Amino acid sequence: MNAVIVAVAVMLILSLLRINVVLSLVLGAFAGGLTSGMGMTATVESFTEGLGAGATIALSYGLLGGFAIAISKTGIPELLITGILKVLNKNGESNRKGLVKVLIFLLIFMMSIFSQNLIPIHIAFIPLLIPPILKLLNMLEVDRRFIAVLIAVGLIGTYSFVPAGFGAIFQDIVSTQVTNAGMEASSSDVPKAMAIPIIGMLVGLGFALFFYRKPRKYDNADIKLDALQVSVSKRVIISTIIALVISLYAQIATDSMIVGAFSGIMIMYFTGALKWKEADEILSEGMKMMAFIGFVMIAANGFASVINATGHVDSLIASAIDLLEGNRSIAVFIMLMIGLVVTMGIGSSFATVPIIATLFVPLAQGLGMSPLAIICLIGTSGALGDAGSPASDSTLGPTAGLNADGQHNHIWDTCVPTFTFINIPLIIFGWIACVFFL
Secondary structure, eight states: OOHHHHHHHHHHHHHHTTOOHHHHHHHHHHHHHHHTTOHHHHHHHHHHHHHGGGHHHHHHHHHHHHHHHHHHHTTHHHHHHHHHHHHHTTSOHHHHHHHHHHHHHHHHHHHHHHTTTTSOOGGGGHHHHHHHHHHHHHHTTOOHHHHHHHHHHHHHHHHHHOOSTHHHHHHHHHHHHHHHTTSOOOTTHHHHHHHHHHHHHHHHHHHHHHHTOSOOOOTTTTSOTTOOOOOOOHHHHHHHHHHHHHHHHHHHHHTOHHHHHHHHHHHHHHTTSSOGGGHHHHHHHHHHHHHHHHHHHHHHHHHHHHHHHHTHHHHHHHHHHHTTTTOHHHHHHHHHHHHHHHHHHHOOHHHHHHHHHHHHHHHHHHTTOOHHHHHHHHHHHHHTTTTTOTTOHHHHHHHHHHTTTSOOOIIIIIIHHHIIIIIHHHHHHHHHHHHHHO
16 A cells, blocks of 8 residues: 555545544554554654644744734724724615625635735735634624635635745746756746636636525624624724734744734734733633644644655656556546645645656656646646645635634535635646646
């Protein structure tokens, strides 16, 4: 048995059975390590060595959680809600709900897109934006599973297609790794190669909107839209805006979410938006909200370390290609499925590309595939699995925001919907694109 398949299968099956994702990652890593013949000692060492890479991410999201809770304590989110309702309070409640839904969907989708380029903070915007508007989403009876898909499409689709910010990083990784593997490639070719797969993601988003169109009730969904009455001083509003601006600037200037979140929290205290005596309670509450994503990212790094140490990724690909007998269409499909499996296990498309490019490029060249088809194959294979993976920040981020009140399950409400409406269209449209470019 291939160790990669065993490890990913164990992790996914346990996760679907509602076993804690951290435990699922640990057990999956050990199953893969032992299957490969590494032995218990070597598996433990490899897993432990990989854990440290997730510590920075864990602390970053812990502080971001504290910052998000600090903002929510000011009353500004409720003030924003009442302001939106007053502006739109011209017709009946049903019409008003429709307008607010459209506004909220556009806001979230645009922030997901801008977080990859215009304001390159990746998923750091989620704990700042989503928890404060959960009450409004509850009142509107919006199915949060659609919001998870909406955010993931905005994140993955943008960095796969738009050559700026994180998109420039991803596309540079694709072109560099393809070139290193023996085929000259330019990052400017990546958007052209990924255009059709991105259309597939948008089609999947449309299906998700239709599938999750029915109202879904959450706690406090019975609150009337006119029930919120909030009073916030101008000083608090100005202080919070300053904190947000400085937090964003600090994060971009230092390339550190830790510095950005810390700066925002301290500004809120120094300006009096929040009281010093509330600091411990707020930070503890925020870190508790984000602790889940921190531990998953730490465990995911250990899992990825074991996967790489097994050496079974290349044997997985070699075994699959042996069955192809030169059939390029089937070869493309199998390589896309391998990319899905590897990325689902590692949890990062950025980390998957270097692994699969080394092996896919020579094989694709041997099958006579064109350069654009190979770039499409590598880019789509890397993006596959980023949505749907329990260890991906494209699923962990939405869950951290949508589950702030404990009513959104990571596996069934984020991973399964994103896998269904993003990965499946990506496989179909990615295969069509690769065959078209052959």
